[in-house]
Amino acid sequence: MTESKRQKSGFVARLARWAINRTDFFYRQLRFFWPTPIFAWGGKTTAVVTRFDDVQEVLHELTTFRVPYAEKIKVMMGGGNVFLGKDDDPERADEKSLFYEIMPKEEAIDRAKPEVEALADEVVEAAGGRLDIAMQLTQDVTTRFFGRYFGLPGPDDTSTETYSDWARLLFEFQFVDRGNDPALRQRVDAVAATMRDYVDGAIAARKTAMGEHDDLLERCLQFQAAGRPLTDEQIRNNLIAFIVGGFPQPPMIIPQLFDVLLDRPVQLAIARGAAKDGDDERVANYVFEALRFFPLTPGLFRTCARPYTIAKGTRREKVIPEGATVFALTRSAMYDDRVLDRPAAFRVDRPWQHYMHFGWGPHLCFGVFVNRQMTPAICKAVLKRSNLRRARGDDGRLVHNGAFAKSLVVEYD
């Protein structure tokens, strides 16, 4: 990168942080004066939900507030859908439960945590005192761990970087591209087809090698062989959904929460002490509280399927009209002082249910149990190094490429 580009990206990152800090002030005014603003513009209605209780109400009301994901899932999955894109479909809950049998919650601790810790330690050790937390550490560890765990390490002729780029492109299409960019769509069509071919090929190959692996793909095929309701297409589509959800997001949140910790010497010192002492619970508390100050997203979108009175029976109750786009501001909810104690303070004694980093309600992230282990496990590998600091100059500043963290370089002895 040239010097002028570096300066520019450093400036943009600082500007973004400045704007983000003001966002919380703005959200606070909304929560107080105008908790659910509804705007009508160009034939479209948008409702913005800001208070903790109301955000949870939206995320709970599955049959009224519909997820907007199915259309793009169909593009990626060649016409199919997965439980992320379903609402009142009676099979939705069964499908999610079935996949929790395939990826049991206990494995977050028994498998994800130790494997991720080992991979992260290996990368930090090999980096030799200077490390990019975004791509070099988190992207690499995430892609290798999930690749192995899912039984889909990527095509032989494709690098880890390319494989994770595919996942990031599909994630961008699914969750970021609200304007339906035609150029992005063209790239998505090609990458999604390649991804489907790869997973179809892996399923076919594994059917001739059953019993030789211990990963999600093997378990899917064992369940299928045992007569459980699971077609090849469902296996393929759900595993692709896990790749698209699983690979890109740890590299989005971990650099962001590190950016917060590196600006807070007191909290950083305590988190580092906990990492050195192997106090994993304390590390996790610091990590998820830091993330509250710079979360993945301001909120989650839904579409209102019928007129609905939010916060019914309170002075702020309001009717959200049918067809409205609803933006449930999880970021604002995590600062609502009607529920959170002193939300502007960095506190590590908050109950877990005050965090909405991984969504809330019936669409709560399928990977939440793994995320709660792997996020601190990756951070711990860095935190426990001596004399941890930002790299000098703009390398030590968090740089984004659109919604995605691109680099944040730290140094240690």
Ligand code: HEM
């Ligand atoms: C840091 C990592 C992650 C973050 C921040 C994250 C975030 C989220 C959020 C916010 C939602 C809720 C979306 C909504 O309600 O509109 C969600 C849902 C989901 N996530 Fe994650 N996720 C992460 C990792 C993963 C992983 C590792 C997997 C797969 C193993 C995964 C699979 C899913 C699936 C399948 C859903 C849909 C759940 C449902 O509809 O019932 N995610 N995630």
